[in-house]
Each structure stands twice: as structure tokens, then as C-alpha cells.
Amino acid sequence: MILLHCALHCEAKKLIEHYNLKLLREIDRFNVFFSDTHLLVIGGIGTINTAIAISFISAKFPKISHYFNVGICGATPKTKIGEIVVPYKIIDLTSNKTFYPEPLIKHSYIEGVLGTALRPVNEAQDGMDFYDMEGSAFFEAALKFQDTSRVYSVKIVSDNLDINEKINSEKIDKATVDTLFKTNLTKITDFIDSIVSMTDAESVDKNLLDDKEISTLTDFFIDKRFTVTQRNLLIEKAKGFKVRGGDILDAIKDNSLIINKMDRNDLFREVEKTLST
Amino acid sequence: MISLEKSKKHSRLNKFSYIYIEKEALLYPLTAEILTRFPKSKIIEIDRYQEIFNRSKQNWRESKEVQKLILAVKKDKFLHTKSDVIQGGANDRFFYTTPILNCTFDCDYCFLQGMYNSPHAVIFVNVEDFFLAATAELKNGPMILSPSYETDLLGFEGIAPITREWLGFAKEHPNLSLEIRTKSSAYRSIDDIKPIPNVILAWTISPDDIAKKYEKGTSSTKARIEALNAALHDGWQVRLCIDPILAVHNWEEVYAEFFKELSSQIPLTKLYDIWVGTFRMNESFLKKIQNSRSDSDILYYPFTKDKREPNVAMYPHEVRSKAIKLAHDIFLDSGVLKDKIVGWE
Numbered sequence: 001m002i003l004l005h006c007a008l009h010c011e012a013k014k015l016i017e018h019y020n021l022k023l024l025r026e027i028d029r030f031n032v033f034f035s036d037t038h039l040l041v042i043g044g045i046g047t048i049n050t051a052i053a054i055s056f057i058s059a060k061f062p063k064i065s066h067y068f069n070v071g072i073c074g075a076t077p078k079t080k081i082g083e084i085v086v087p088y089k090i091i092d093l094t095s096n097k098t099f100y101p102e103p104l105i106k107h108s109y110i111e112g113v114l115g116t117a118l119r120p121v122n123e124a125q126d127g128m129d130f131y132d133m134e135g136s137a138f139f140e141a142a143l144k145f146q147d148t149s150r151v152y153s154v155k156i157v158s159d160n161l162d163i164n165e166k167i168n169s170e171k172i173d174k175a176t177v178d179t180l181f182k183t184n185l186t187k188i189t190d191f192i193d194s195i196v197s198m199t200d201a202e203s204v205d206k207n208l209l210d211d212k213e214i215s216t217l218t219d220f221f222i223d224k225r226f227t228v229t230q231r232n233l234l235i236e237k238a239k240g241f242k243v244r245g246g247d248i249l250d251a252i253k254d255n256s257l258i259i260n261k262m263d264r265n266d267l268f269r270e271v272e273k274t275l276s277t
Numbered sequence: 278m279i280s281l282e283k284s285k286k287h288s289r290l291n292k293f294s295y296i297y298i299e300k301e302a303l304l305y306p307l308t309a310e311i312l313t314r315f316p317k318s319k320i321i322e323i324d325r326y327q328e329i330f331n332r333s334k335q336n337w338r339e340s341k342e343v344q345k346l347i348l349a350v351k352k353d354k355f356l357h358t359k360s361d362v363i364q365g366g367a368n369d370r371f372f373y374t375t376p377i378l379n380c381t382f383d384c385d386y387c388f389l390q391g392m393y394n395s396p397h398a399v400i401f402v403n404v405e406d407f408f409l410a411a412t413a414e415l416k417n418g419p420m421i422l423s424p425s426y427e428t429d430l431l432g433f434e435g436i437a438p439i440t441r442e443w444l445g446f447a448k449e450h451p452n453l454s455l456e457i458r459t460k461s462s463a464y465r466s467i468d469d470i471k472p473i474p475n476v477i478l479a480w481t482i483s484p485d486d487i488a489k490k491y492e493k494g495t496s497s498t499k500a501r502i503e504a505l506n507a508a509l510h511d512g513w514q515v516r517l518c519i520d521p522i523l524a525v526h527n528w529e530e531v532y533a534e535f536f537k538e539l540s541s542q543i544p545l546t547k548l549y550d551i552w553v554g555t556f557r558m559n560e561s562f563l564k565k566i567q568n569s570r571s572d573s574d575i576l577y578y579p580f581t582k583d584k585r586e587p588n589v590a591m592y593p594h595e596v597r598s599k600a601i602k603l604a605h606d607i608f609l610d611s612g613v614l615k616d617k618i619v620g621w622e
Contacts, residue, residue, distance in 0.1 A: 088295075088321055100329055102336075103295050103319075104343050105287035111319065147336035194287035199339055208571050239567070240577035276579035 002066045002196055003057060003142075004040040007050070007134050010174040011071045012042050014181040018189055029056065039064070047092070047116060047137035054141035066199070067142035067151045068192050072158035072177055074131040076124045079110055082180060083157045084187050085130050087114035090153065092136035093125070094118055099139035102149040105194050109187070114153065122161050130155060150199055154191050156180045208239040213248050220252050230268050237275035251275060290343040292381070293436075295319045297329050297397075298348045305402040308348050311437050315346070325349075330378070330395045337569050341383055341396035346436075351375075351401040355410030356422075370418060373426035374411070376401055376439050380429050382460060383493040385573040386521055389427060391562025398428070400437050408446050411453065419452040425459065432461035432495075441467055448473045458518065460492060462500035464508050472512040477549055479516035480505040484535040487523060491575060502542050509547055517543065520554035522600045523575050524592055529603060536604055540611035552619045553604040557591040 004019075006012040009031065015021075021033035021040050030053050031042040039061060043053030050069075058064055079085065086109045090099040093115045112129025115121070116136035135153050142151045158180060181188075209217070217238060221231045238248050251274045258264050296318045302308050303322075312320070323329060326349035359371040378399040379389055390396070401407070407424075414420060424430055430440050440457055444467065447455040451474070458479040482505070483491075485498040496504070509515045517539070522532055545551065556575065560582070567576055580590035591597065601620035608618055 088319075098328065100332060102340055102343070103290055103345075104339070106290055106294075107287050143334050147334050147339070148332055149336045149339040190286045198289060199336075237579070239571075240579060243571055243577040244574050 001061055001064050002038045002192070003054075003061075003064045003068065004038060004192070005050070005054060005067065005069045005134075005138060006040065006042055007045045007071050008177070009042055010177040011181065012040055013178060014185045015040060015070060015189070018185055027060070032057065043134070046133050047094075047118065050134040050137040051141045054138060055144075058141075058145040064145065065150060066192075066196055067138070067146055068195075069135060069138040069142075069153040069155075070188060070192075071132065071134065071155055072180065073114065073135075073155040074121055074159045074161050075157040076129060077160045079112075079129065079157050079160075081157050081160065082183065084109040084184055084191075085114075085155050085157060086111050086191070087130060087135065087153055087155075089113045090135045090139050091115050091128070092140075093121075093128075095136075097136060097140065099136060099143070100148070101139070101152050104149060104198060105191075107191060107194075109154075109191070114155070124161060130157070131161070150195075152191075152195060154188055156184050156188070208242060209235070209248070213238070213242070216249055217252065224256075224258050224267055225264055226268060234268070234271060234275065237272055241275040241277075246275070246277070248275075292344045293318060293346045293398075294343070295321060296346045296348065297321050297323045297326070299323055299326055299350055301350045302348045302402050305350070307400075307402040307404060307437060307439075311346070311348060311400065311402075314436055318346075323347075326399050330393070330397060330399055333394065335395050337390055337394075337396050344379075344381070345397040347397055347399045348402050349399050350403045351406065355407050356414055370420040371423075372414065372420055373423040374407055375427045376404065376407055376424050376443075377428035377430060377433055377437070379427070381432050381436075382429055382495045384460075384495070385491040385493075385575055386523065386556055386558070388558050388562045390569070391559070391565040392427075398433075400433070400439075402437075404439060404442050408442075411446065412450070415450055415452055419454070421454040421456065423456045423458065425457055429459050429461055431457055431459035431463045431467070434461075434463045434466040438466070441470070444470055444473060444476060447476050451475050456516070458516075460488075460495040460501065462496035462504040464504040468507065468511060472514070474514070477514045477516050478505075478508050479518050479552075481518040481520060482539070483519070483523075484531050487525065487531070491523065491573070502539070506543060509544065514549040515547075516549050516552060517545070518552045518554075519604060520552055521556035522554065522604075523556055524578055524596050524600075525575065529599065532600065533603060533607065536607040540607065545608060545611050545613045548613070548617065550617045550619055551604070551608060551613060553601055554620075555592050555597045555600050557586075557589050560588050560590045563590045 004015055016033050019035055019038045021035050021038060024032040024034045033040040041053050041057045043050050088103060088111050091113060113127055114130045114132060114135045115125060115128040116132055121131040138153060139151060241251060242248055252271060256267055293315055296315060298308060298320060300322055326347045329347055356372045356374050379393065379396060411422060424443050434440050443455060447453050454475050456477045456479055458481060460481050480501050482498060482501050488495060488498050505515055525531060581593045583591060605618055609615060
């Protein structure tokens with residue numbers, strides 16, 4: 001499951017349409033949209049909202065494989081409005097915590113340092129290229145649940161540090177954001193889809209054993225009254241046995257009747273030996 | 278439903294497309310030299326190499342595919358004493374040093390996957406500080422030093438010519454025994470240097486099928502044999518390492534054939550020595566690697582432990598003994614003296 005995170009609905013709208021996502025009505029704390037492959041959460045503006053949204057959704061959907069923060073950002077005047085930017089470093093301007101995403105793919109988007117602030121930024125700071133109000137919290141929260149090579153931020157520049165003036169003069173509004181996303185949607189989704197296809201192809205099943213094998217082993221352990229230590233050891237042996245091409249379900253077929261501790265230990269040694277071949 | 282396969286418009290990054298540089302490292306000549314080799318790479322300044330290297334939640338396999346370079350200045354701990362899993366004589370003063378952390382190659386059985394959070398390569402550009410530390414230690418007596426323990430130093434020679442620097446240092450310090458061990462064929466990058474009596478150039482060589490399957494990115498077996506022979510021909514002291522022997526399917530036949538092949542392709546009697554060892558690894562490193570990958574059968578052998586080394590996963594005694602004996606028998610038949618074959622179970 002791929003998680004897309006936006007602060008505002010106007011940032012999410014085109015993504016919802018593109019990925020054909022439906023509103024998940026069971027959740028009322030946040031607006032969450034879903035399909036078989038994607039989730040999108042609208043977390044609200046700011047770091048606290050972002051951290052809560054990512055934590056909430058990660059707890060609710062434990063099988064999220066990728067995290068993408070998508071939204072608008074401010075940039076110093078050297079970067080034009082409407083450019084796609086991908087930060088290689090994110091700094092929380094309040095705590096000075098830094099995060100480094102793992103660059104994986106070739107792209108022509110502008111890269112730089114993203115500073116995350118509590119309020120809209122109107123003055124450039126040394127070493128910052130882009131500014132937002134969610135990035136650092138998104139990374140800090142998402143990295144609790146997923147690897148660095150599966151957590152990214154991709155933004156569209158909406159202003160050149162004159163956001164307050166723009167908001168006041170209504171030069172940046174929902175329609176403007178909508179237009180920015182409409183114009184750049186393919187670039188954003190190409191970035192997302194490329195990262196996903198590249199890492200999904202290499203994804204490693206860290207658990208190794210499938211549901212059927214786990215359930216058969218569990219039944220077998222209960223039936224034979226193996227101790228917790230014995231169970232843990234056999235699970236480890238079973239993983240290696242499977243990687244070496246063994247059939248676990250075939251290996252643990254056993255009808256011996258366990259009457260006492262000695263029977264149990266004999267059977268344990270026998271199974272351990274089989275799984276060690 | 279969206280097909281994830283349809284969009285692959287962005288291709289994977291090339292190795293070393295991104296170079297992270299500590300601000301302090303910018304001042305060193307080696308940094309400038311390395312950067313000339315990567316004119317198109319993205320340069321990112323950092324304060325400390327640990328910001329990248331020690332990040333938690335790095336996915337070794339995914340990141341290794343797009344390995345980054347980190348140029349840093351090492352501050353302390355330039356020399357380390359012998360580890361239990363390194364070969365060496367009991368009375369030798371053995372040290373290893375780490376001019377580079379991690380390797381450009383990608384061997385399935387490499388312990389570095391379990392040792393570090395990151396697969397990215399850290400090159401310490403303050404080479405002179407390593408020499409100062411070695412010079413100070415040499416005042417306490419002769420020592421054996423390996424600068425290629427946590428990397429393949431010669432494999433990096435085209436990027437950072439540090440092997441050449443160490444060879445120059447060894448030439449000036451005869452009481453230092455230096456071993457440069459490699460799986461590369463990059464001997465050509467140092468073949469203009471005259472042999473140095475206190476330096477051993479060591480090649481780790483595996484059967485071709487095993488090298489192709491489990492030693493990704495390394496030079497071919499043929500190329501390694503050619504490089505070894507070239508060094509031998511030029512008059513260097515050369516060590517042949519067959520380590521680790523891997524207990525793959527039919528391993529006895531695979532290695533017997535390989536040892537015979539080596540006997541016919543290398544003038545074994547001219548070698549300084551031959552080191553033979555079976556696969557072994559610190560148990561916690563192995564556990565960490567197993568937790569991150571399930572694509573390599575050799576990491577899932579039913580290993581045992583030995584009372585002498587309770588933290589090291591290894592093959593059962595029978596396999597270890599058979600492997601060493603197999604090498605001994607074939608190499609002795611080829612005329613190699615018994616004391617020139619160092620077995621490492």
C-alpha cells in the first residue's frame with residue numbers, strides 16, 4: 001500500500017482523480033481516500049497535524065510500503081513558481097533536526113534543502129532553498145514505520161517567499177494550487193510511480209514464511225507442546241530450510257504421539273535435524 | 278486499479294551519482310582528485326559523515342543499488358587490533374586500518390552488510406593522518422597492517438588512489454608488513470611501482486560460477502588470475518586466498534576442480550603463500566543480514582558454533598576439515614610446500 005500525504009484538499013484533488021481513489025467513510029478524524037494500491041490522507045497544515053496524521057494512518061494500515069509527501073512549497077526567487085522540487089535534505093527550522101532522503105532515481109527536477117517552519121516563511125535563510133510547514137514532521141513520523149529509501153517529499157513551488165502578500169491579495173488560492181497540480185500532475189505521479197516500481201521489484205520478504213506456513217507451524221507447535229524456546233528455534237531453522245529450497249509443510253508432517261517431555265524433546269531434535277538439511 | 282508497472286519513466290541512479298562531502302573534507306587534495314572523476318555527480322555538503330552513514334532505517338539492498346560516496350575526515354581510531362575473524366599468526370602484532378568504509382563490490386557473504394547501517398562508501402581523505410598513526414605504532418615494534426579489511430582498497434584505486442599512497446608509505450617503513458587484499462583486477466593501476474619487499478599483494482579468487490553468483494561487481498575469476506600472475510611476474514610477493522570456501526551444492530567437486538584449475542593456471546610454487554578458509558561470520562552480523570535479505574541461499578546454511586568462538590557462525594567441523602584437507606591435498610600434489618598453505622577453519 002502506497003501512502004500519499006497532503007496538507008490540503010486542493011493539493012490532493014488531482015492525485016485523488018489520477019489514482020481513482022474513493023473516500024474512506026469509516027475514518028472521520030482525517031479525510032482518507034483509498035484504492036487497492038494507494039491511500040491518501042489529508043493531514044492539515046503544520047508539523048503537529050502531519051505527525052498525527054502519519055502516525056494514525058500507519059497504525060491503522062500497517063502494511064504501508066511507501067510514504068510520499070506531496071504539496072506546495074515556497075522557494076527562494078532562483079526557483080520559479082510551478083517548478084517541481086525534490087529535497088535531498090530536510091531541516092526542521094524549530095528543532096534543527098535534519099533528514100536525508102535516499103536518492104534512487106534519475107530526474108530533472110530541482111533539488112535542494114527544504115526548511116520546515118511553524119509559520120509561512122517570508123525571508124530566506126542561509127542554506128535553505130525551499131520552505132514548507134510539514135516536511136520535517138512527515139519524515140520524522142514516516143521513518144518510524146518505513147525505510148529511508150521509501151520515504152520521499154515532492155513539491156511544487158507556489159511562491160517566492162511572498163506567500164502572505166499572495167494570500168492577502170488572493171493571488172494564491174485553491175484555484176491557483178489546482179492549476180499548479182493540473183499542470184504538473186504527470187511529473188509528480190511519474191516520480192511516485194518510478195520510486196515504487198523500482199523498490200517494489202526488489203522488495204524482500206523479511207518474514208520469509210507465508211501465512212499458511214506460519215499457521216501450520218503454529219498448529220504443529222501447539223499439538224506437540226513445544227516450549228517457546230523450541231518454537232523460536234524451529235521458526236529460525238524453518239526460514240533457512242525454505243531459502244535452501246525445502247518444503248516446510250512436507251518437513252513437519254508427523255503423527256507421533258507426545259506423551260511426555262522425553263517424547264517431545266526427541267521429536268524436537270528430529271524436526272530440528274530435518275530443517276537443518 | 279493503477280498498474281505500477283506501466284510507469285518507469287525515471288531510471289535508477291548510477292553508482293556515486295551523489296557525493297556527500299564533509300565541509301572539512303573540502304580542503305583536502307584527495308577530495309579534489311576524487312571529484313575530477315565524477316564531474317556529473319551531485320555534490321551535497323554535510324557537517325559529519327555520520328549524518329548519512331549512520332542514519333537509521335536504511336535498506337541495505339535498495340541503497341546498495343544506488344551507492345553514494347561520502348568524503349570525510351577521520352578524527353581518531355586510525356588503527357584497530359586484530360579481530361577474531363581475521364587470519365594471522367598468534368604472535369604477530371596485527372592491525373587493520375580503515376581508509377575506506379564499505380566496498381564497491383557486492384558479495385553476498387560480506388560481513389559489512391551486518392556491520393554497518395549503510396552500504397554507502399566513506400572515503401577518509403586525510404590519508405596523512407593514517408600514516409602518522411602507523412608511524413607512531415611502528416615505534417613500538419614491527420607490525421602487520423591490513424588497510425583493506427573493511428573495503429577492497431585496490432578496487433577503489435580508480436576512484437581514490439589510496440593503495441598507491443600506502444605502498445609509498447610501506448617502502449619507507451621496512452618494519453611494516455603491509456597486505457593489500459583484493460577481488461579486483463586493478464593491478465594495472467599500480468603496475469608501474471617496483472615490488473616492495475615488505476608488501477604482500479593478495480588476491481581472493483573463487484570458482485567462476487561462484488564469483489558470478491555470489492560476488493557481484495567483482496572482476497571475473499579469469500581477470501583476477503591474470504592480475505595475480507602479472508604481479509607475480511613483476512616480482513611482487515603474492516598471496517592467493519581461497520576464502521571463503523562456500524558449501525554450495527556439490528561443493529567438494531566444484532572446489533576440487535577449481536583447485537586443479539588454479540594449479541594449472543598459476544605457478545603456485547612461486548606464491549608467497551596460500552590461505553584457505555571456509556565461510557564464517559560474526560553471528561550478530563549474520564542475523565542482521567538474514568533479517569534484511571532472503572535472496573541468497575549461502576546465508577541460510579545450517580551453521581554451527583565452536584566453543585572457541587561462540588559468537589561466530591560457521592560450517593560444521595566436518596565440512597571445515599574436508600575443505601581445508603581438499604585444498605592441502607591438491608596444492609601439495611602441485612608441489613606447494615606444506616608450510617606455505619595456511620588453513621583457516
